[in-house]
Amino acid sequence: MGQTRSHLSHSTATPGGAKWKSNDTPHRLSISRFRSKRKPRSEQLSRNPMRNKVLSCLGRRKRYSSQTEGDLGYGNETADLAAHRGHRAGKLPRDETVSVSGEYQADTGVFEILPGLGDDVEAVQLTVSREEKAGSSDASCLETRSGEVSCTGCTVPRPCVREDDASDPPARAMEDQRVEGNDQNRFMSGFRTDLSLHPLFTSDPDTERTSSCSPSDRDLDGGLSKLNDRIKGELTQTESTTGDQNNGFLAESGSIKHPDQITQSPSRQTFPGTIPKLIITRDPSPSRSQGTTALQSDQTPCLDPPADDESPCSDSGCGGSPALMRSPRKLSTSSSIGLSSASSFEESEDDFTGSDIESSLSPARSLCSAGDGTGNKSWTKLKSMVHWSPLAFTLKNRSSWVQLAGHAGNFQAKEGGRLLKRYCECEQQCLNKLMTDSLRPYVPGYYGVVQKDEQDYNLMDDLLVGFDSPSIMDCKMGSRTYLEEELMKARERPRLRKDMYEKMVSVDPGAPTEEERAQQGVLKPRYMQWRETLSSTATLGFRIEGIKKADGTCNTNFKKTKQREQVMKALDDFVDGNVQILKLYLKRLEELRSVLEKSHFFKTHEVVGSSLLFVHDASGKASIWMIDFGKMVPLPPPMMLDHRTPWVEGNREDGYLWGMDNLIDILSSMLPQTPCEVDRNSEEA
Numbered sequence: 076m077g078q079t080r081s082h083l084s085h086s087t088a089t090p091g092g093a094k095w096k097s098n099d100t101p102h103r104l105s106i107s108r109f110r111s112k113r114k115p116r117s118e119q120l121s122r123n124p125m126r127n128k129v130l131s132c133l134g135r136r137k138r139y140s141s142q143t144e145g146d147l148g149y150g151n152e153t154a155d156l157a158a159h160r161g162h163r164a165g166k167l168p169r170d171e172t173v174s175v176s177g178e179y180q181a182d183t184g185v186f187e188i189l190p191g192l193g194d195d196v197e198a199v200q201l202t203v204s205r206e207e208k209a210g211s212s213d214a215s216c217l218e219t220r221s222g223e224v225s226c227t228g229c230t231v232p233r234p235c236v237r238e239d240d241a242s243d244p245p246a247r248a249m250e251d252q253r254v255e256g257n258d259q260n261r262f263m264s265g266f267r268t269d270l271s272l273h274p275l276f277t278s279d280p281d282t283e284r285t286s287s288c289s290p291s292d293r294d295l296d297g298g299l300s301k302l303n304d305r306i307k308g309e310l311t312q313t314e315s316t317t318g319d320q321n322n323g324f325l326a327e328s329g330s331i332k333h334p335d336q337i338t339q340s341p342s343r344q345t346f347p348g349t350i351p352k353l354i355i356t357r358d359p360s361p362s363r364s365q366g367t368t369a370l371q372s373d374q375t376p377c378l379d380p381p382a383d384d385e386s387p388c389s390d391s392g393c394g395g396s397p398a399l400m401r402s403p404r405k406l407s408t409s410s411s412i413g414l415s416s417a418s419s420f421e422e423s424e425d426d427f428t429g430s431d432i433e434s435s436l437s438p439a440r441s442l443c444s445a446g447d448g449t450g451n452k453s454w455t456k457l458k459s460m461v462h463w464s465p466l467a468f469t470l471k472n473r474s475s476w477v478q479l480a481g482h483a484g485n486f487q488a489k490e491g492g493r494l495l496k497r498y499c500e501c502e503q504q505c506l507n508k509l510m511t512d513s514l515r516p517y518v519p520g521y522y523g524v525v526q527k528d529e530q531d532y533n534l535m536d537d538l539l540v541g542f543d544s545p546s547i548m549d550c551k552m553g554s555r556t557y558l559e560e561e562l563m564k565a566r567e568r569p570r571l572r573k574d575m576y577e578k579m580v581s582v583d584p585g586a587p588t589e590e591e592r593a594q595q596g597v598l599k600p601r602y603m604q605w606r607e608t609l610s611s612t613a614t615l616g617f618r619i620e621g622i623k624k625a626d627g628t629c630n631t632n633f634k635k636t637k638q639r640e641q642v643m644k645a646l647d648d649f650v651d652g653n654v655q656i657l658k659l660y661l662k663r664l665e666e667l668r669s670v671l672e673k674s675h676f677f678k679t680h681e682v683v684g685s686s687l688l689f690v691h692d693a694s695g696k697a698s699i700w701m702i703d704f705g706k707m708v709p710l711p712p713p714m715m716l717d718h719r720t721p722w723v724e725g726n727r728e729d730g731y732l733w734g735m736d737n738l739i740d741i742l743s744s745m746l747p748q749t750p751c752e753v754d755r756n757s758e759e760a
C-alpha cells in the first residue's frame with residue numbers, strides 16, 4: 076500500500092558524465108550534442124481574419140456540473156450513475172444524424188451492434204428524432220437517438236491528484252515575455268495588427284469587440300452557416316474504421332545520453348512568439364511593478380457565471396463550472412488520473428497514498444504524490460495499483476486503462492478495447508473527419524456517438540489495448556492552450572474562476588495579482604497563460620501533463636517542468652533509459668510530423684489542448700497517438716495554418732509543429748552519437 080518508489084533515474088547518475096547504467100538498459104554516453112532539426116518557418120499562408128464564430132457552436136465539453144466524490148469514482152457504481160443523471164451535457168441537436176464510423180450503412184437508420192462494445196452495448200441507432208427522445212421518460216430505458224450502453228462493468232475513473240510545490244518561485248511576468256525571434260509584422264500583414272496591443276477587458280466590451288473583430292455580424296453569420304453546412308456534409312462521409320491501433324508499434328535498440336550530460340546548444344530554440352498582454356503575473360523581481368492587472372475594465376467580472384455562458388469546446392469555459400464555483404476545493408477534473416475498474420485494476424481508495432493537490436480531498440482520497448519533475452520530490456507509487464484480475468487475462472482486448480490527465484469523469488472504459496468519452500461535438504466532428512484523413516493511423520479509431528444514462532459519449536479505441544502493463548505519457552502540444560474564441564469571450568464577458576485561482580495559489584501563492592487576490596478569482600485565459608509560462612508550453616511548444624510507468628508509479632505534477640533539461644530528465648525516466656524505446660518514439664514522431672505537414676485537415680484546423688499519448692511496454696512495443704480533439708476547431712476557409720508561425724491574435728497559429736520540432740530535437744539529443752557524429756563534433760569543437 077502506498078509504496079514509494081520512483082526516483083528520476085538521472086538522480087543516480089554517475090557524476091562527471093561517466094557512463095550510466097540502469098538495470099539492463101544500455102549505457103548512456105557522456106557526449107553532449109544538440110541536433111537542430113527545426114524546419115524553417117514557412118511563409119505566411121493565406122488567412123482570413125474573420126472571427127470564426129462557429130466555434131461557439133462547435134464543441135462544448137461539459138463536466139458533470141455537480142461532481143461529488145462519488146462522481147469521481149469513489150462511490151459505488153450505482154451511486155455514480157445516479158449522480159450522472161441530470162447532468163447531460165453537450166448534446167447533439169435532436170434531429171442530427173449521428174454517424175457511427177464504419178459500422179452502419181448510410182440512410183438505413185437501422186440499429187447495429189458495435190462489435191467492439193461487447194456485451195455492454197445493446198444497440199446503436201444512427202438517427203433519432205425529438206419525438207423519439209421525448210417519449211423516453213425513463214433514464215434507464217433505451218435512448219433511441221444513438222443507442223444504449225448498459226451499465227454493466229462501467230465505472231467512472233478515479234481521479235489522480237496532483238501535488239504542487241508551492242514553495243517554488245513564482246512564474247515570470249508574462250507581459251514582458253516578448254521573446255526573441257518574434258516578427259509580428261511578417262505574419263500579420265493583412266490583419267489588424269493592433270489586436271495584441273489592446274489591453275484586454277476594456278471598460279467597454281462593445282468597443283473591444285469592434286476593435287478586434289473585422290467582419291460584420293452578417294459576415295460572421297454567413298461564415299457560420301456555410302461552415303455548418305460543410306460540417307453536416309462531412310458528418311455523412313465517415314468511412315469504415317476499426318480499432319487498428321496496433322499499427323503504430325515499432326522496435327529498435329541503443330543507448331540514451333543522460334540528460335545531465337547534455338549541454339545546452341547555442342542553437343537552442345526559443346519561443347519565437349509574444350505572450351499576449353492579457354496576463355500580468357507577478358514577478359519576483361523588485362524592479363517589476365506588482366499588482367497590475369490585465370482586467371482593465373470597469374466591468375466587474377462575474378464570479379458565478381450563468382451556465383450558458385461558456386467558452387467553446389470547454390467543459391466550463393471562461394465562465395467556469397458553477398458547481399466548481401460553489402465548491403472551490405473540488406477536485407479539478409482536469410488534474411486527474413482515473414483508473415477504470417472496467418479495466419483490470421482492482422482498487423480501493425484506501426490503497427492510494429500521497430497528498431492531494433486539490434486539498435479539499437481527504438488524504439485517503441489522494442492518488443499520487445508527485446515531484447515536480449525536477450527531482451525535488453520522489454514519486455509515490457499509487458498503490459499496489461496494478462493488481463491484475465485473473466479475469467483480465469481471459470478477456471480479449473482489455474487493457475489496464477488509465478486516465479492520466481484531462482477531466483475526471485470524462486471516460487468510461489468498455490470491454491472490447493474501447494472507451495466512452497464524454498461527448499464533445501467538436502471532438503466528434505474532428506474524429507469523424509480524421510477517420511478519412513491521412514492522420515487516421517495516428518488517432519484512436521472512432522465509432523460514433525453512443526448514449527448511456529442520458530449522457531452522450533464518443534466511442535473510440537482504447538489505445539492501451541495490446542500493451543502489457545504499459546508506461547504512458549501525456550504530452551500536451553502547442554504553444555497556446557486556449558482558443559482565440561475563449562480569449563475574445565473573456566474580454567467581452569470576463570468571468571472569474573475561483574477554482575483556477577485556487578489551483579494557481581496552490582502552486583504558487585505569489586502568482587495572483589493584488590486584484591486577483593481581492594477577487595479570489597482569475598480569468599481562464601489568465602490561468603491558462605500562467606500555466607503555459609510556468610511549464611514548457613510557452614518555451615518549447617509542448618508540456619508533459621503526466622507520466623504513469625509500468626510499475627504503477629504516476630506523476631502528474633509537471634506544472635513547473637519548463638526547462639529543456641527538466642523535460643529531458645522526465646523523458647529519460649519515462650523510458651527508463653531504454654534507447655530502443657526512445658528510438659521508436661523518435662521514429663513515430665518523425666513520421667507523424669511528416670504526415671501532419673501534409674494533412675489538409677491539420678492545416679485547416681486550430682489545434683489547441685490536444686495531446687500526444689506515448690505508450691510503451693516491457694516487450695519493446697512503443698507508439699504515439701494524437702488524442703483530445705475537444706479544442707481542435709476548423710478555420711474559416713481559405714485560412715490555413717503552418718502550426719509553426721508564432722501566434723499573434725488573429726492568426727490562429729497554435730505552435731503545434733513548432734512544439735513537435737522541439738520534442739523531436741530533444742529526443743534526438745538524448746540518443747547516443749554515432750562515431751561519425753562524435754568525429755564531426757570534435758572537429759567542430
Ligand SMILES: O=P(O)(O)O[C@H]1[C@H](O)[C@@H](OP(=O)(O)O)[C@H](OP(=O)(O)O)[C@@H](OP(=O)(O)O)[C@H]1O
Pocket residue numbers: 136388389390391392393395407409410480481482556575578599603606684685703705706
Ligand atoms: O490542467 P489544469 O491546470 O487543471 O487546467 C485545466 C486544463 O488546462 C484543461 O485542459 P485539458 O482538458 O486539455 O487538460 C482545461 O480544460 P479545457 O481544455 O476544456 O479548456 C481546464 O479548463 P476548464 O475545463 O475550464 O476548467 C483547465 O482548468
Ligand SMILES: Nc1ncnc2c1ncn2[C@@H]1O[C@H](COP(=O)(O)OP(=O)(O)O)[C@@H](O)[C@H]1O
Pocket residue numbers: 409477478479480481482483485486494519535536537538539547549686688702703704705
Ligand atoms: N483513446 C484513448 N486511449 C487510451 N487512453 C486515452 C485515450 N484518450 C484519452 N486517454 C487517457 O485519458 C487522458 C485524458 O484524455 P483527454 O482526451 O485529454 O481528456 P480531456 O478531454 O478530459 O482533457 C489521457 O491523458 C489518457 O491517459
